[in-house]
Amino acid sequence: MKGDALDPKALIAEAYRIEGISLEECRAIFLDWALSLPESEEPRAALEALLARHGTPGHPMTQVLAEGRTPVLRRRRGGRAARRP
Numbered sequence: 001m002k003g004d005a006l007d008p009k010a011l012i013a014e015a016y017r018i019e020g021i022s023l024e025e026c027r028a029i030f031l032d033w034a035l036s037l038p039e040s041e042e043p044r045a046a047l048e049a050l051l052a053r054h055g056t057p058g059h060p061m062t063q064v065l066a067e068g069r070t071p072v073l074r075r076r077r078g079g080r081a082a083r084r085p
Contacts (some may be wrong), residue, residue: 006046006053008036015061023060030064037051044069 003010011033014027037043047069055062 005041006049007033008038009033011036012050012054012061012065016048016056016059021060024061026061026064029061030068042069 003013003052007013009032011029015029018025034043035045047065050060051065051069055065
């Protein structure tokens with residue numbers, strides 16, 4: 001299957017066709033999609049477009065795509081706090 005600029009390998013489209021796909025499988029597919037996205041494509045805009053195109057409520061891939069839009073904020077811990085568990 002041939003994809004387009006948003007989904008070059010058609011991974012996301014294929015994930016929505018798989019019955020009974022698990023959340024973990026969707027996350028693995030998402031990672032492969034993210035690594036194959038062209039550098040010229042803005043990831044957040046691509047995610048929004050893919051959600052608009054495929055976003056089926058209740059599907060695990062919809063959840064993964066929605067989570068992908070949210071930035072992960074991590075605080076740097078320095079000094080003694082960084083060395084303590």
